[in-house]
Amino acid sequence: MSVSERDIRRLITFALVLLLGISAFLILKPVWKSVVGGLILAYIFFPIYKLCLRYVKYKNLAALIVSLLVLALLILPVWLFVPTLMREVFDMFQSFNEFNAGSAVAKMFPSASEAFRTQASVAFNAAISKLSSEILNFLVKFIIDFPILLLNLFLASFVFFFALRDADKLAKFAKGLLPVSRSHEKSLVKQFRDITNSVLYGQVVVGVVQGLFVGLAMYLFGVPKTLTLTLIAIVFGIMPVIGPSFVYIPVTIYLFFTKSLLASLGFLAFNLVLASLFENYWRAAIVAKRAAQSQVVVLISMLGGFLVFGFLGFIIGPLVAAYFITLVRAYKEGTLTRIFTREK
Template sequence: MVEESSKKIAIIIVIGLLAVLSFFILKSFIVSIISGLLLAFIFSPLYEKIHKFTKIRHRGLTAFLFCVFFLLIIILILWFATPILLKESFKLYDSSKNIDFVTPLKKIFPSIFESEKFSTEVGNVLYSFVLKITNSISLAFTDIILNFPSILLNLFIIFFTFFYTLKDKEIFVQNIKDLFPFSKDIEKKFFDSTRDITFSIIYGQFIIGTIQGIILSIGIFLFKSPNPLLLSLLAVLVGIMPIIGPSLVGIPLAIYFLINQNTVSALGILAFTGIASISDNLIRPYFVAKKTKVYPPLILFGMLGGYSFLGLIGLIIGPLILYYLIILLELYKNKNLS
């Protein structure tokens, strides 16, 4: 009995050591691997439909063609969009140096900005804040050019993971289920809950946020905003963020047009910002299951924490980890894990 317990402990220690070593071996590529897994989850329904439609016998061939097509689209977007975005980010940085923040504020709040000293201090704070943001944006796009070989390597790992997860999805899912330490009933409840919440966060938050950003982007191009491609990208990114939404780009842009005495464009941008915000209520029911409770503050905290920990992919992983923990706690609360 003692010998059997010692063997079990030894096996656990060996598995633990190998798991730790595996983590350090894969540490540099964890974000890319997770990205590949998420892409497989997002595009798995589309892949299954294409595989059924094309009637290709081998899943591997369908998965390979699907991944190659997807990779070509990503490379083409990066190839053509990155130079334009880089140019626009530098233009935005240069133009931000010449913005007069104080004069419009004096007109709107004359009593508050009576003191010249106070006006100067507020102007310096706003100038410094805007300059830091625009400088960060410029550096981000510069890093893409400088780190292009590293980006290509990570793209390869992402699509390598993407391909094999699409190809062997059933085997992959079954292996995870086999490792699950609870009963079949609890296993089903957990996987059903995690599937629903994953769909709700990925499709409900990211797809809807992207649509909201695109709606505002139409207004940005329509009213001939400066640096339209860069602002459109920012609109999509902030559109994904819960609570905040595309207004974080739309309102400052409208203020910019007002400062430049372009009232029509300012009102137009505000109108598109309003449409983008309202569209959330119209689109969400098509993507989010009614039985799934998604709390915007929790998603926001998960995104912010996930971003600081894992970078861009953390915007998705952060909320998912928090919700998976909540699902396990709810199962435990209902005595289902015992």
């Protein structure tokens, strides 16, 4: 069986595309998180870029202004608060090592048997030892990886600038890659845009702001280690179901035992009012008329995304899950085949 010249050209073309694809994957693999992070930030701050472009008129200058603004928002807190954060984490490490589990168990369970107290003390000490080890490993890893973090920040800023400036070209290019019919293109793009807005603005941005307000409340009520607890509140604020209550409820109990009933009730009321405002008004206004996802699905996809992609997985996980559910829903409705059939 003879092989035609046309078949040989096709084989060479396929091999070349495959080789270049593998090479591109290997090149982008070490830095893909920075690239994706820059694109996500560009999407979040694109409305600010459009507003700036309305007054500046020059795309390069508008993108530069917004890029410098975002860099300031990222670098200044690090510059101002990292020394305090490191000190707070180190103090927590020392406090864990000095913690007397036996006396704490005796105070919590005064009428318990001696055997129970011993077992509980051993369990507490094991948990504290594990937590102390994790904190120490975090500090060491942060110091070692700091130059790499700076490099990733520079790359993400580079991607952020060009993603803002060339947003129209990127959108047109992405639409051209979609293997969908023109009649379904606008509908599918709108669904994906609504999903992205719902996750990024309704879940991530609202969660970050909510965590910051919890930190403000802790600062006003004189709670120690405010910066560290604020970062924890931000992380849990992004997560549905759990929310920043994971932080402010234990802090309320702490204020009750260390300060007064009035202080603990005031702190709790402050956070409950804010939580109600964020959940019932801001988040609802963003998600309204958009692709609202099940809170359980968002939580599971966030945790799974974190285990696979790190902190970036808090965003990537829910997006992937939501896009997948959209396609499954289209398959169930019998429209998936028509969506991915190009019109001639």
